[in-house]
Amino acid sequence: MADEQMPVKIRVKTDVAHEGENETFELSLFGRLFKKDGSTFLKYDEVQDEGVVHTIVKLANENALILRSGALKMRMVFEKGQKLSGSYESQYGTLLVTTDTQTFTHKTNNAGAGQAELVYNLLMQGDAVGTYTMNIQYELEETL
Numbered sequence: 001m002a003d004e005q006m007p008v009k010i011r012v013k014t015d016v017a018h019e020g021e022n023e024t025f026e027l028s029l030f031g032r033l034f035k036k037d038g039s040t041f042l043k044y045d046e047v048q049d050e051g052v053v054h055t056i057v058k059l060a061n062e063n064a065l066i067l068r069s070g071a072l073k074m075r076m077v078f079e080k081g082q083k084l085s086g087s088y089e090s091q092y093g094t095l096l097v098t099t100d101t102q103t104f105t106h107k108t109n110n111a112g113a114g115q116a117e118l119v120y121n122l123l124m125q126g127d128a129v130g131t132y133t134m135n136i137q138y139e140l141e142e143t144l
Contacts, residue, residue: 005032006112007141010044018130033112033138040106040114042138048072057136059106059116078118080104088124098123102131112140 012027031044039060046053051071058065063079073089078101086097100121108114118134 005034005043007031008033008042008112008138009141010042011135011137013135015133016130017133018128030141031138033140040108042136045070057116059114059136061106062104064104064106064116064118078104078120095125098126114138 008031010027010029010031012025014025016023016025027046029044029046031042034041034043039058042055042057042059044055046055048071053068053072054070056065056067058067063077065078066074066076068074074087074097076086076097076099077084078099080101080103083098083100086099088095088097100123101118102121103117103119106114106116114137116134116136118136119131120134121131122129
């Protein structure tokens with residue numbers, strides 16, 4: 001049962017605040033959920049101008065991890081109160097990203113639904129690029 005992947009509906013809302021400007025990105029899509037070693041994993045694909053981006057979000061008790069591959073390659077790690085290094089591969093080479101996580105919560109219910117919230121400052125090559133508030137909601141897709 002641990003590695004069984006279940007279809008889920010995922011909603012990701014990201015608010016970015018930088019130098020007085022605010023931007024919001026919202027994504028609603030279908031993906032897969034599985035649990036392993038006490039963590040919840042969400043897998044989904046995003047179609048972007050550059051191509052398809054495969055995303056895996058790992059939600060554990062104390063930390064989170066976002067891995068992206070395909071048209072965009074990125075690895076970001078989150079743990080409340082920690083500054084952690086990650087990477088972002090662009091056409092200009094691999095850039096160092098640092099997440100300074102202010103808040104991380106992850107709640108689930110027995111029906112397979114859950115919600116995670118991440119608030120973090122993002123630095124790229126040591127320069128602040130904004131404060132991100134990311135809400136991830138997921139629920140099992142009803143199967144007929």
